Amino acid sequence: xxxxxxxxxxxxxxxxxxxxxxxxxxxxxxxxxxxxxxxxxxxxxxxxxxxxxxxxxxxxxxxxxxxxxxxxxxxxxxxxxxxxxxxxxxxxxxxxxxxxxxxxxxxxxxxxxxx
Amino acid sequence: xxxxxxxxxxxxxxxxxxxxxxxxxxxxxxxxxxxxxxxxxxxxxxxxxxxxxxxxxxxxxxxxxxxxxxxxxxxxxxxxxxxxxxxxxxxxxxxxxxxxxxxxxxxxxxxxxxxxxxxxxxxxxxxxxxxxxxxxxxxxxxxxxxxxxxxxxxxxxxxxxxxxxxxxxxxxxxxxxxxxxxxxxxxxxxxxxxxxxxxxxxxxxxxxxxxxxxxxxxxxxxxxxxxxxxxxxxxxxxxxxxxxxxxxxxxxxxxxxxxxxxxxxxxxxxxxxxxxxxxxxxxxxxxxxxxxxxxxxxxxxxxxxxxxxxxx
Numbered sequence: 476x477x478x479x480x481x482x483x484x485x486x487x488x489x490x491x492x493x494x495x496x497x498x499x500x501x502x503x504x505x506x507x508x509x510x511x512x513x514x515x516x517x518x519x520x521x522x523x524x525x526x527x528x529x530x531x532x533x534x535x536x537x538x539x540x541x542x543x544x545x546x547x548x549x550x551x552x553x554x555x556x557x558x559x560x561x562x563x564x565x566x567x568x569x570x571x572x573x574x575x576x577x578x579x580x581x582x583x584x585x586x587x588x589x590x
Numbered sequence: 591x592x593x594x595x596x597x598x599x600x601x602x603x604x605x606x607x608x609x610x611x612x613x614x615x616x617x618x619x620x621x622x623x624x625x626x627x628x629x630x631x632x633x634x635x636x637x638x639x640x641x642x643x644x645x646x647x648x649x650x651x652x653x654x655x656x657x658x659x660x661x662x663x664x665x666x667x668x669x670x671x672x673x674x675x676x677x678x679x680x681x682x683x684x685x686x687x688x689x690x691x692x693x694x695x696x697x698x699x700x701x702x703x704x705x706x707x708x709x710x711x712x713x714x715x716x717x718x719x720x721x722x723x724x725x726x727x728x729x730x731x732x733x734x735x736x737x738x739x740x741x742x743x744x745x746x747x748x749x750x751x752x753x754x755x756x757x758x759x760x761x762x763x764x765x766x767x768x769x770x771x772x773x774x775x776x777x778x779x780x781x782x783x784x785x786x787x788x789x790x791x792x793x794x795x796x797x798x799x800x801x802x803x804x805x806x807x808x809x810x811x812x813x814x815x816x817x818x819x820x821x822x823x824x825x826x827x828x829x830x831x832x833x834x835x836x837x838x839x840x841x842x843x844x845x846x847x848x849x850x851x852x853x854x855x856x857x858x859x860x861x862x863x864x865x866x867x868x869x870x871x872x873x874x875x876x877x878x879x880x881x882x883x884x885x886x887x888x889x890x891x892x893x894x895x896x897x898x899x900x901x902x
Contacts, residue, residue, distance in 0.1 A: 582718060585607040585661055590614070590652040 603714040605661030608652045613809040617802040620650070623793065627654045627768070630791040636742050636767035638787075641795030644839020647770040648725050650795070655721040660764055663711040663720045667729035669778060673737050677749060678710040712737065716747045719764030728771040732783040742767065742789040800826065803840050811847035817857040821847050824868065824900040831896075833889050834875035842871050859901045868897055 499505040610616075616624075627637045627650075637654065639647040655662045665676070684706045690698035715722045727735060740746050745761040769790060771782065798806070800822065808818045825843045828834070846867055850857055855864045869890065876889055 583602045583661065583714070584604050586604060588606045588608045588652070588662070588664075589611040590608060590649050590656075 603709065603711075603718075605714075605718075605720055606664055608656045608662050610653065610656065614653075615802070615805045615809045616653075617798075617805055619799055619802050620646075620653070623650060623795070624654055624657060626793060628657055631658065631766045631768070635791045636769060636789065638769040638771065638790035638792040639795055640771050640773055640792050642774045642797075642837060642839075643772055644837065644841050645795040645797055646840070647772070647795055648723075651723050651725065651768045651770050655723050655766075655768055658721050658766055660766070661718070661720045662723055663715040664723045664725065665711055665727075667724065667726040669729060669731065671730040671734045673734055674710070676710055676712040676734065677737055677747065678708050678713050679750075680705040681708045682706050712741070713747060713749070713759065716741060716759055716761045716765055719762030722765070722767040724767065724769045726771060726779075727769045728773075728775075728779045728782050730780070732780055732786075735783065735786055738767075739785055739789065741765075742786075797829070798840065803843060806840060807843045807847050810844045811851050813847040813851040813857070817850065818843075818847055820857045820900045821850070824896050825872070827896050827900070828872055828875075828893065831892065833885075833892055835877045836875045838872055838875050842875075845871050857901050859898045864901070865894070865897055869893060 496508075499508055627639075630637050631654070639651055641647055652662070652664075682705075683703045685703045686701070688698075688700040690696075690700070709717070712722065714720065737748065740748050741761055745765075747759040747761060749757050749759065772779070797803075803822045803826070804815070804818055807813075807822055808815055811818065813821075822843050825838050825846070829838050847857075849867050850864055853863065853867075855861055855867075857864055859865060872893055873886070873890060876886055878886075
């Protein structure tokens with residue numbers, strides 16, 4: 476099999492490609508190939524084991540990151556009952572406020588006056 | 591400083607939520623004036639109530655503003671008023687210091703100070719679409735009101751350059767302006783500039799008709815209507831006589847009626863306490879000079895005859 480675009484070591488035709496070869500006809504060829512394939516099988520099993528360990532580590536790390544993200548989100552956008560936080564609040568400039576039309580509800584304080 | 595309620599330096603600006611008192615009287619005359627003013631305001635024209643003291647200009651302006659249903663910015667004209675008192679200015683500095691240790695081995699400091707711009711009432715009203723009530727605007731020097739020219743005509747508020755990134759503010763479509771002035775006042779007032787007057791729809795106010803004065807006096811004093819009629823007729827006749835330096839107004843009617851009601855008196859010429867109240871509140875309408883002694887004596891004689899005529 477001809478590899479046109481080699482991106483990594485895995486794409487190089489090595490012993491992994493041997494299963495595409497024809498069935499050996501002599502006992503010597505068969506034993507040789509058997510030894511190679513047993514060795515290859517053991518290597519692949521080790522690799523799979525490493526991948527499994529890495530997968531578990533990665534999943535654990537993803538959970539930690541998600542927990543931290545949720546914490547930061549709460550700090551940046553606290554619920555009303557939580558009270559003030561140390562995080563500086565991002566304010567709109569007056570121009571942005573005017574353009575967005577916000578502030579109708581809370582942009583100013585009103586003092587009642589009877590006439 | 592003539593500013594009625596200073597805009598907060600930090601935080602939200604303060605606006606007024608105006609509403610009529612429980613004893614507010616809306617007679618057909620008041621209703622007709624309100625309707626006229628609202629028609630001009632709806633068409634986008636600022637309204638100017640002009641009239642002598644005691645004709646209810648400010649109350650009418652607030653009543654019209656209340657009908658618009660928007661928060662009100664109230665400004666009282668004053669000699670010391672400058673443009674910055676209307677639009678705002680640079681007040682203080684804002685310091686900023688940033689210590690960046692994103693990479694632990696690299697320490698980066700940033701420090702700067704910028705001047706802080708604070709909006710005042712006209713700017714806030716233009717931004718948010720409030721109703722501006724500029725009471726006695728001729729008490730401010732004419733040049734202080736120059737900034738209103740572009741606001742009322744081009745609907746554009748021009749701020750001083752270098753003050754902000756946005757030196758121009760497009761006036762909110764809900765922004766409306768109501769002015770009041772007293773053309774007969776001679777103390778502490780200026781002529782209104784033609785350019786500003788030309789932009790205003792001026793409604794001249796006279797003293798209210800008898801029915802309106804009676805209704806307002808009765809509502810504000812709590813005195814029975816028969817007594818109110820006597821007091822209002824007394825003050826109106828005194829006003830018609832012209833024997834005074836300061837015109838007796840509806841305020842005199844309300845004051846006499848309220849004190850009479852609170853003292854439990856009857857508006858009668860036979861009650862010396864009521865007569866004393868009338869003299870206290872009406873005699874003071876004449877200047878107190880040595881040359882006017884004879885005139886004051888004649889005025890007292892006339893007032894006593896008016897009290898005798900209306901309250902006997």
